[in-house]
Amino acid sequence: NSQTNYAEIIEIIGPSLDPKTFSFLAIKENDLNYEFNKNIINEVKDLDKTNYKDRKDLRSTSFVTIDGENAKDFDDAVYAEKLPNKKGWKILVAIADVSHYVKLNSYLDQEARDRGNSVYLPNLVIPMLPEELSNNLCSLKPNLDRLCLTVEITLNDRGIKQSHKFFQSIINSKQRLTYEQVEDVINNDISSKLDINIIRVINCLHKVYQLLDK
Numbered sequence: 001n002s003q004t005n006y007a008e009i010i011e012i013i014g015p016s017l018d019p020k021t022f023s024f025l026a027i028k029e030n031d032l033n034y035e036f037n038k039n040i041i042n043e044v045k046d047l048d049k050t051n052y053k054d055r056k057d058l059r060s061t062s063f064v065t066i067d068g069e070n071a072k073d074f075d076d077a078v079y080a081e082k083l084p085n086k087k088g089w090k091i092l093v094a095i096a097d098v099s100h101y102v103k104l105n106s107y108l109d110q111e112a113r114d115r116g117n118s119v120y121l122p123n124l125v126i127p128m129l130p131e132e133l134s135n136n137l138c139s140l141k142p143n144l145d146r147l148c149l150t151v152e153i154t155l156n157d158r159g160i161k162q163s164h165k166f167f168q169s170i171i172n173s174k175q176r177l178t179y180e181q182v183e184d185v186i187n188n189d190i191s192s193k194l195d196i197n198i199i200r201v202i203n204c205l206h207k208v209y210q211l212l213d214k
Helices: 019-029 038-045 107-115 131-137 179-186 196-213
Strands: 056-058 064-067 076-082 088-096 119-121 124-126 145-156 161-172 175-178
Touching: 019 119, 019 124, 038 107, 056 145, 064 179, 064 196, 076 196, 088 161, 088 196, 145 196, 175 179, 175 196, 179 196
Parallel strands: 056 161, 064 175
Antiparallel strands: 064 076, 076 088, 088 145, 119 124, 145 161
């Protein structure tokens, strides 16, 4: 006796030739959580965005970010300068201070632990943290005040580390650079339209790199 089997359509994801369909299929097959619940949304609304006390103010320092052409978020900023009246260098590296916003065992913290990482698909990103954090408050966009954790490193003229210290800071990145722009400056491409101060920072960073590489 032949038995007829029936299938039921549960959900229509999209046309089979649309790349977005494959992203949503991957989301479904791997049971990825691509939305944030009300508790997290409410927590984001109540984030402390004004408490800057006890932070070192580095907003006048010419930090730059260096990323790919299509980068959406900027996690770290860098700066280097020759030490005055000394043979040596000062380097600053700043990363977004996510811990200022994501408190231990908060809804944001628990959700980030569950997700473990952001997921990158061909046409979309499922972030570990809501976009208000991942693409805004914790993204070191140019000409915006951002809370950071910073390390200050001093090197002698041979590239040997003399000291380092970590501290909480507030910075204001002066330029969003691409790898191509930095390469043009290093290669003395006269077509560069960057501010002379930014060019100086790039050249200092490159000299420090050469010292460390040597």
